[in-house]
Amino acid sequence: MNGKTTPRVAIVGAGFGGLTAARALARAPARITVIDRKNHHTFQPLLYQVATAGLSPSEIAAPIRSILRGRDNVEVLLGEVTGFDLARRLVETPEQKIPYDYLVVAAGASHAYFGHDDWEPYAPALKTLEDATSIRRRILLSFERAERESDETLRRAWLTFVIVGGGATGVELAGAIAELAYVTLPDEFRHIDTRKARVLLIEAGPRILPTFTPDLSAYAHTALERLGVEIQLGLPVSECSAQGVVFGEQRLAAKVILWAAGVRASPAAAWLGAPADGAGRIQVKTDLTAPGRSDIFVIGDTATNDAWHGKPVPGIAPAAKQQGVHVADTIKRRLAGDDSPRPFRYRHSGNLATIGRRAAVIDFGWFKVRGYIAWWIWGLAHIYFLIGVRNRLSVALSWLWIYLTGTRSACLITQGPQRSEPR
């Protein structure tokens, strides 16, 4: 950088990593541009609650401009990044090119279908608010279709919900759909008994919640079954279609299939010409820079590194935030003339997952807890980490309401029919 113009930092993506970096750079002597294709930050850990009618989209999202409004050196740009011009140091969008001296790539991830992208229309996954409202629409319409279906076989298919993938998202979706069917909806239909709906969680591995300790996995397994969820372990899904799923030798008719089985990083590796792992993530250096590019940092789900005592850092919000802080610190030090690289070290605070309305599992390492108490800790932690007082108040009110009355206020079917919706 020359000494005359203010250095420019471009941040691609306003998820947990990008937003944390932008906030930490707010008082640095640089001009920051945050580029995102959405106008809002999404609190992804609670997306499953929007998909299952517990929360509204606006309760778990906040406009990026509004989050960053007080920071005069930060500007926000709504735009779809299509690539980088590395030679001229430009971020490219269809409308304009944004120059940078430092680039932070925090472009997140989307779903992976392991070579079966044709399954996506039949087994949608959950990454954005639009995904969540469209999954909600599918789930609620399925009950409506069952209500007016006279053919018993078809009716069963409309009342069969399959969730593929037994990680935290799959477990949380399965638990919430079970509560919707068995607790919230039974009094609202006249021709079907929603308590007879089938909720099936399919996990290819030997246990659900594989990142937790085996005893917490086992507890979650029992707790889910107590809620009414069937769990199928050890069999990968070999087909998803408009008719249902095939796993092992079994073919199951199901109108709603949800995909929670894998993620794939944004195309940033291709934009950077950097090598990527099987999930499309860029293997970054210990200081989180891209290989051979000391001015480019890659963080969050777009990157992979072994900064967790030699193990890969997990793809969760706290990890992305820590990386955002680290990168902001590095940039601030470099702006002050200190170019020495400092390695990122991940501090794991724990794994959390909730199972329905009254149970959760928490593994803080030094402290493991499950059941009702864990559910309260889970709830308070999520309210605490939500962005904005307004969203915290609103989510707290919604949860209190669901907790006390059992009714879900967000059972709305909106939007027109989507592509490949079941018929």
Add this chain to the structure above:
Amino acid sequence: MNGKTTPRVAIVGAGFGGLTAARALARAPARITVIDRKNHHTFQPLLYQVATAGLSPSEIAAPIRSILRGRDNVEVLLGEVTGFDLARRLVETPEQKIPYDYLVVAAGASHAYFGHDDWEPYAPALKTLEDATSIRRRILLSFERAERESDETLRRAWLTFVIVGGGATGVELAGAIAELAYVTLPDEFRHIDTRKARVLLIEAGPRILPTFTPDLSAYAHTALERLGVEIQLGLPVSECSAQGVVFGEQRLAAKVILWAAGVRASPAAAWLGAPADGAGRIQVKTDLTAPGRSDIFVIGDTATNDAWHGKPVPGIAPAAKQQGVHVADTIKRRLAGDDSPRPFRYRHSGNLATIGRRAAVIDFGWFKVRGYIAWWIWGLAHIYFLIGVRNRLSVALSWLWIYLTGTRSACLITQGPQRSEPR
């Protein structure tokens, strides 16, 4: 009806009229079927706040099944009514035919473009939750486009908002957009000054709020202008296009045009083969039955009658509700063997409209009030009339938040691009 089977009542539409009728019939000795093409009741008086990012869709809507859940003789059907088989007494939907002994048509209204339906893509109107989120998207995207536009003329077009129609909806939309531009957003953009946005309300008649007394109209006019809204009276709009509007001799470049100028009843008149007025409404008899059909009642925006001391009943929520109660009473009396017709009499409780965040006009006839006090009465009345304690709490919290902080929590752009969105 024969004495053996329970009489059936079909109610088409779960707006204010249909829902009130269904609730009032809940303990009657009849089977009630409520048919609506949406799964939710929408509180239309607050739709403009969803469109202008003050409230979320779920705060002003409630699932119809959930509203009617405790009533065992009432069932809800999600379906699009396509017509009636009057000879066989059936309501027709693509999936099934619903028999009735009594039919209540409360199918509402949609927008009217006075023979210019080709304007609709450029000047959307506000009738459903989807309309509201799509208008919100247009408004917010317009600021985003202005922020990255370098051409001054185009930038002005992106920052020009035109509202066609000076009734309550037009006035409320104009006031809310002015607040969004002049109060909420100024700190959030770096390249544009949202305070320079132009908000223009065009009314073909001689004054805004024509259903109010002239002094309240004049007050609202002044209050809107104080908020920064320009008002153009006495000139009808003669063109709406992707470029903007033409009114009188003027051609104004504007990327966001909103239509609040007219409504048209649902096609129920055609389904019934009944004569309709210019707005498509069926002229019903004094007991609210359709001409020549003593078993069919038509209420709310689908009907017109002169039950307000010889004047037409206004198309507002309290009028629809009163008609719903009257029809339910008539059906209950008939079920009890009393076939004597009893005329409906409309009791007008008043007109209300709000102008931005601190002013409103209220005309109760015996009591007129305007300004700050009126705004509080307006707010409390709307919270009171919302359906469900949950929505009341939530709207109260949202309003309190906007009132205290000036920030709007619902500034979310969701969904993909819509047909004919400005570019």
